[in-house]
Structures are given as C-alpha cells and as structure tokens.
Amino acid sequence: MWNSVLQKSYLHTSVHLLKKAAHNLKGKSTADQRWIVRQLNDPFVKAAHVHNYRCRSAFKLLEIDDKYKLLKPGFNVIDCGAAPGAWSQIAVHRVNSTGANGEFPRGTVVGIDLLRIAPLDGAHFLSNHDITDPVTHAKLLELLPGAQAHVIMSDMAPNASGFKEMDHEKLITMSLSLIDLAEKVLQTGGSLICKYWDGALAHQLQQKLSAVFRDVRTVKPKASRKESSELFFLARSYRKNVMV
Structure with missing residues (x-):
C-alpha cells in the first residue's frame, strides 16, 4: 500500500517541485537550503501534496x-x-x-x-x-x-x-x-x-x-x-x- 501511494505521489509532483527548487534556494541560508532540499526529496511531502493533506505527518x-x-x-x-x-x-x-x-x-x-x-x-x-x-x-x-x-x-x-x-x-x-x-x-x-x-x-x-x-x-x-x-x-x- 505504502509503496503504491508514494510512487503515485512522486510521479505527480516531482517534476513540479524540482522546477521550483532552483528558485526556492536563491538567497537562502545554508540551513534553509538543507531544509528545502530535504523537503523536495521527501516522498511523504510529495504524497501529502497529492492527497491534499495539510502536512506529511x-x-x-x-x-x-x-x-x-x-x-x-x-x-x-x-x-x-x-x-x-x-x-x-x-x-x-x-x-x-x-x-x-x-x-x-x-x-x-x-x-x-x-x-x-x-x-x-x-x-x-x-x-x-x-x-x-x-x-x-x-x-x-x-x-x-x-x-x-x-x-x-x-x-x-x-x-x-x-x-x-x-x-x-x-x-x-x-x-x-x-x-x-x-x-x-x-x-x-x-x-x-x-x-x-x-x-x-x-x-x-x-x-x-x-x-x-x-x-x-x-x-x-x-x-x-x-x-x-x-x-x-x-x-x-x-x-x-x-x-x-
């Protein structure tokens, strides 16, 4: 169940999020950049977007x-x-x-x-x-x-x-x-x-x-x-x- 959910989420959101990544990193501190990259690479963050959950938790x-x-x-x-x-x-x-x-x-x-x-x-x-x-x-x-x-x-x-x-x-x-x-x-x-x-x-x-x-x-x-x-x-x- 979990793998199928995450795979669907990845396909629907990864391209969109990656396009935004370069812009989001501009002018950010090193710590902020690490956080943004982690969020972009987090399959549960992507899944939350797809299922319209308010956060990955x-x-x-x-x-x-x-x-x-x-x-x-x-x-x-x-x-x-x-x-x-x-x-x-x-x-x-x-x-x-x-x-x-x-x-x-x-x-x-x-x-x-x-x-x-x-x-x-x-x-x-x-x-x-x-x-x-x-x-x-x-x-x-x-x-x-x-x-x-x-x-x-x-x-x-x-x-x-x-x-x-x-x-x-x-x-x-x-x-x-x-x-x-x-x-x-x-x-x-x-x-x-x-x-x-x-x-x-x-x-x-x-x-x-x-x-x-x-x-x-x-x-x-x-x-x-x-x-x-x-x-x-x-x-x-x-x-x-x-x-x-």
Whole structure:
C-alpha cells in the first residue's frame, strides 16, 4: 500500500517541485537550503501534496491506525497540538465525523492548539487553547457526545530551543499532561497515542502510562525520519480511576 501511494505521489509532483527548487534556494541560508532540499526529496511531502493533506505527518497516523485500528466510525477523538490539522483530517475520515457515509455512525473530532487552525469540515477546532487549561477541559466536555472521548492523540511538540535535553524534557512534560486530560475525558477502554523524543526521561512517561493503560508500546512509523529521535507511545485499554 505504502509503496503504491508514494510512487503515485512522486510521479505527480516531482517534476513540479524540482522546477521550483532552483528558485526556492536563491538567497537562502545554508540551513534553509538543507531544509528545502530535504523537503523536495521527501516522498511523504510529495504524497501529502497529492492527497491534499495539510502536512506529511498525516502518514504517521495513517500507518499507525492501519495497523492498530484506533479510529472507528462513531468514535470521539481529541487531537492535541492539532495545527495545521493533518491528523484531524485523517480522524475526520475514519470516524465519519462529517456523516458522509450514512451506513456508519457519525463520530466527533475536536482539535486543540495554542496556534490558529484553519477550519476543517467535520472537525471542531479550539484554536489558541491550552490543553492543560480547565477552560479548555470544560469546552471539551461540551463538545464531546457523552462528555467522553474514545481516543486522545498527540503529535504536539515544543518549539525547538537547540538544546536537545531541554527540548526532550519539555515534550515529556507536555505528554504527561495528557494523562491528566485522560482522567477527565477518556472513557474506560480508550486509547492514547503521543509523540516523544527518545531520552533519559522517556521511561518516566512510559511508567505513568503503564499505570493507567493495560497495553503500552513504542511505535515509529515509516514517515518518522530515520535520523529523528521521534517516537510514539501507543497506550490502549484505559483503566479509569486508577491512582497514578
């Protein structure tokens, strides 16, 4: 599946992108030039253009969900750190939140980010909202049918400071806050997926997750660049009201 998708994407977009490359590189710093070249050569960037996904990260969620079947029609989903909205795009389709498929139940997708998120049919976006804020929690409870979610997902990350250990610690702290969110809105048996960067504190996050989820495992989708320390914890079968 993945090879066919990427091959089609390459054929449709490579010529167009390569024509733009020379112009895009003019006047750029060395670091910017490296980034542009990497983007131009990235098959997932090309595939995202073809499939009209807001960014390449859509393929991370697609691969994870294809394997573990987290998103089902009728499910309520919270997308944390949703901007620009690629994961929400996938969720909208898979939980049928637009109601486009009348044969299946209609789900709900709520995206949250400190940044503005452009509107997306089938999703409720809480732009300029903090997932740790009680005001945000109250709005979630209003938007989610039954005031509960089946899945919490997070591809959020702090702005890079250039200090690897500091950034790692910040992301772990952000991911730990998802456990507090789960206590408020995740239903028993629900799932959570969150990004983390490998490092000394990763085991603390894993231990906290394992205390309230029956199954916790590490996954690294093909769309996560090989050189990146990016990984995801996939936590399933939430045990509500367990003391952490």
